[in-house]
């Protein structure tokens with residue numbers, strides 16, 4: 001027997017033994033997952049496949065995906081292509097509680113749902129994604145969002161922004177307020193500006209785009225800027241923090257966005273406000289003063305409330321960006337960790353990957369990737385790994401990556417919901 | 419041998435774990451860290467894979483060879499050369515072995 005085969009066998013058997021022990025603990029072990037997005041739905045499914053008893057708490061019957069929603073805004077695809085149900089999870093035996101979780105008692109290990117139902121758990125997975133902070137930017141509250149959409153949670157907000165752009169006359173000005181770090185999907189605002197530029201170039205070529213930014217650098221910046229110069233010369237103006245880009249107040253009635261230096265009048269305004277972990281994370285006591293949830297990177301367990309694991313956008317993951325790709329990997333890794341903990345054995349430390357594609361135009365894709373391991377206090381990128389697409393690549397490479405972006409979306413949504 | 423006996427003793431519990439029924443026990447091993455992230459882009463349980471190749475049914479040796487080529491930039495750079503550099507040769511082999519065992 002060759003060395004490798006032998007090792008594979010041994011590790012396979014050890015894994016089976018571990019799961020067998022988890023199986024024995026299973027009679028008692030109940031897992032509750034809060035939130036059925038890329039993180040929570042993946043984790044619930046993976047836990048079920050490991051043979052554990054799982055209840056997924058998710059109030060929405062339909063999940064609307066943020067990835068590829070920028071293409072909806074630019075009129076390149078319909079919102080239906082963003083919608084997914086939990087039917088496949090149900091078929092696999094994941095129990096769905098179609099309600100919101102309103103509280104978690106970490107001492108008693110009980111989650112309370114909006115109708116008063118109490119679910120006791122041995123381990124709880126918290127994956128509520130983000131909430132927008134409607135207290136952070138003067139003038140921008142939930143009501144203002146119906147005039148100046150954020151479209152940072154997909155669904156009606158996505159459609160609203162698309163329809164506003166459709167109704168805008170040629171020669172209009174689209175103004176976006178981009179937030180400081182950290183926030184969901186670091187390259188997202190710039191992908192959005194790119195695809196809206198593509199729409200303008202095709203349909204409303206005299207229109208302009210202004211990005212008012214609360215930071216001085218952004219993800220894949222050089223790639224985006226090179227592509228803008230090539231594809232959309234003169235159309236996109238990016239105003240960084242150091243040039244007075246930070247929006248300090250908005251006025252939805254006047255359709256203005258104000259910075260320290262200037263007031264901008266918008267035909268269509270997209271305000272992406274500061275964010276924090278979903279409200280239930282605050283209620284459960286797993287979020288700290290930053291609004292996000294600190295975890296032990298080896299186990300995803302909250303450093304504030306034992307037996308609660310936090311994954312996806314809500315968690316503080318160090319160098320790992322908040323992405324659907326990352327949330328999916330965390331969901332699977334967290335399921336393995338929980339199976340190991342229930343068997344009273346340490347699972348190996350997680351190794352996580354991130355890959356984010358952005359479309360600058362329908363046939364022009366760029367990417368960033370990274371590989372991460374637990375460090376102190378959080379995940380660190382493995383030296384020598386990762387990076388972005390090359391700056392000087394032929395059109396063919398950009399076309400290939402645009403194809404990869406769509407392939408990724410099909411594969412991951414099948415993996416999570418299919 | 420220890421591990422073998424433990425599995426035998428626990429086989430009833432193994433069968434309990436619903437999803438395990440009918441699949442070889444070794445396929446249910448907890449994955450090598452990092453291995454499951456492949457499924458973010460590549461189909462690992464059969465089904466369509468275009469344009470990223472499906473990893474389902476591939477031999478571990480072939481996955482390992484491809485990853486090592488990416489790691490040393492011997493293969494046409496795609497996103498995989500940036501990812502392969504995050505893993506040692508042993509880790510790549512372990513991931514490949516796990517992928518090969520997936521049903």
Ligand SMILES: Cc1cc2nc3c(=O)[nH]c(=O)nc-3n(C[C@H](O)[C@H](O)[C@H](O)COP(=O)(O)OP(=O)(O)OC[C@H]3O[C@@H](n4cnc5c(N)ncnc54)[C@H](O)[C@@H]3O)c2cc1C
Nearest residue numbers: 035037038039066067101128129185280312313323324325
């Ligand atoms: C415009 C845009 C483009 C993006 N593009 C990409 C991309 O191309 N690639 C990529 O990898 N990522 C992308 N992202 C990021 C991606 O959307 C997020 O990182 C991902 O959705 C995070 O997953 P999550 O499970 O943490 O949260 P979510 O997907 O937001 O899921 C959270 C779920 O929890 C539920 N929930 C919330 N509160 C409760 C409660 N109290 N009780 C029960 N359930 C609750 C919600 O209903 C929701 O279903 C993009 C984001 C945006 C905004």
